[in-house]
Amino acid sequence: MDATTGSTTTVTVTGAGGQIGYALLFRIASGAMLGPDRPVRLRLLEIPQGLASAEGTALELQDGAFPLLRGVDVTDDPRTAFEGASIALLVGARPRTAGMERGDLLAANAGIFGPQGAALNAVAADDVQVLVVGNPANTNALIAAASAPDIPAERFAALTRLDHDRALAQLAVALDAPVADIHGVTIWGNHSATQFPDVAHATVAGRPVPDALAERLGGADAARAWLDDVFIPRVAQRGAEIIRVRGSSSAASAANAAISHVRDAVHGTEWTSAALVSHGEYDVPEGLVCSFPVTSDGDGYRVIEGLELDERGRRRLDASVAELVAERDAVRALGVI
Ligand code: NAD
Numbered sequence: 001m002d003a004t005t006g007s008t009t010t011v012t013v014t015g016a017g018g019q020i021g022y023a024l025l026f027r028i029a030s031g032a033m034l035g036p037d038r039p040v041r042l043r044l045l046e047i048p049q050g051l052a053s054a055e056g057t058a059l060e061l062q063d064g065a066f067p068l069l070r071g072v073d074v075t076d077d078p079r080t081a082f083e084g085a086s087i088a089l090l091v092g093a094r095p096r097t098a099g100m101e102r103g104d105l106l107a108a109n110a111g112i113f114g115p116q117g118a119a120l121n122a123v124a125a126d127d128v129q130v131l132v133v134g135n136p137a138n139t140n141a142l143i144a145a146a147s148a149p150d151i152p153a154e155r156f157a158a159l160t161r162l163d164h165d166r167a168l169a170q171l172a173v174a175l176d177a178p179v180a181d182i183h184g185v186t187i188w189g190n191h192s193a194t195q196f197p198d199v200a201h202a203t204v205a206g207r208p209v210p211d212a213l214a215e216r217l218g219g220a221d222a223a224r225a226w227l228d229d230v231f232i233p234r235v236a237q238r239g240a241e242i243i244r245v246r247g248s249s250s251a252a253s254a255a256n257a258a259i260s261h262v263r264d265a266v267h268g269t270e271w272t273s274a275a276l277v278s279h280g281e282y283d284v285p286e287g288l289v290c291s292f293p294v295t296s297d298g299d300g301y302r303v304i305e306g307l308e309l310d311e312r313g314r315r316r317l318d319a320s321v322a323e324l325v326a327e328r329d330a331v332r333a334l335g336v337i
């Protein structure tokens with residue numbers, strides 16, 4: 001059978017004219033996200049100032065002559081963009097600019113993610129799955145989900161897979177082990193500097209990571225100090241490090257993480273991390289979009305429950321959750337949710 005004859009999936013990407021969009025769209029068109037047997041139609045949403053860039057990307061997508069690509073539409077109208085979408089990647093967001101307070105940033109993004117959630121609610125496919133990449137990703141996802149009452153909250157996620165992958169990569173270097181040998185890492189909380197990258201349940205080639213670190217670093221205290229003073233801040237502040245070194249925020253790695261997130265949601269995966277709408281798991285207040293350990297059987301992500309958090313881990317998770325609560329309350333005060 002011709003591998004490209006399956007039914008066509010509509011994938012909408014917002015902020016498609018930006019740098020993540022440029023790193024993302026060609027890989028979706030190639031089949032890297034949904035698989036080699038799933039034709040895709042791409043809908044690119046931009047604001048008027050970004051349309052020319054998105055249109056140029058659409059021309060290049062055409063020039064790629066991707067066998068799976070069944071069309072590219074560019075628009076600045078959310079309802080046109082989300083019509084029939086089964087996958088929506090919400091990348092476009094208002095960046096923080098000089099003089100902007102946190103509240104201003106939340107208000108500006110509420111003005112984007114509220115209407116986009118409402119448009120998704122009105123015109124997306126019944127099976128739509130939504131991944132929010134644009135920052136502040138967790139709270140933007142919360143706003144979009146709250147604005148789409150007919151779409152089950154489980155279908156909304158915010159991207160913390162990049163943080164997860166950053167954690168794997170740092171451990172691989174520290175343990176001199178292949179990334180593929182490391183399992184059971186968790187990013188808890190917000191996609192921000194308060195996040196908690198946790199290795200308490202992680203293994204390397206089947207062995208507990210804390211033990212392997214203690215052996216390499218000269219004891220359990222040295223391993224603990226490395227985790228607290230090097231690993232956690234490095235992962236949690238990696239986005240800022242990339243901005244400092246590169247001069248702009250992570251793009252190809254973020255696009256790669258978004259591809260991995262969706263691929264694993266629809267094809268299934270063992271343990272990874274994603275920010276989902278809380279149902280009260282791990283005492284995270286219901287409704288917050290919080291990063292958890294998750295697994296997928298190919299029908300979206302589910303939180304892995306029942307893990308023990310020690311006192312230090314609990315404190316770290318609580319601090320990140322407190323930040324999420326503050327963001328939610330600021331958005332509530334604006335009357336957005
Ligand atoms: P970018 O500035 O290069 O592109 C963003 C694009 O979004 C621009 O072309 C802009 O015109 C467009 N846009 C703005 N408002 C829009 C709207 N209402 N509708 C449609 N498009 C809109 O930025 P980027 O580097 O592509 O990053 C995009 C976002 O992703 C940023 O918020 C960034 O902080 C975030 N990000 C998140 C992660 C993560 O792990 N969650 C990682 C990296 C970047």
Ligand code: LMR
Pocket residue numbers: 135162238239240242249250254
């Ligand atoms: C990242 O993690 O790279 C992005 O969210 C950008 C940032 O501001 O950290």
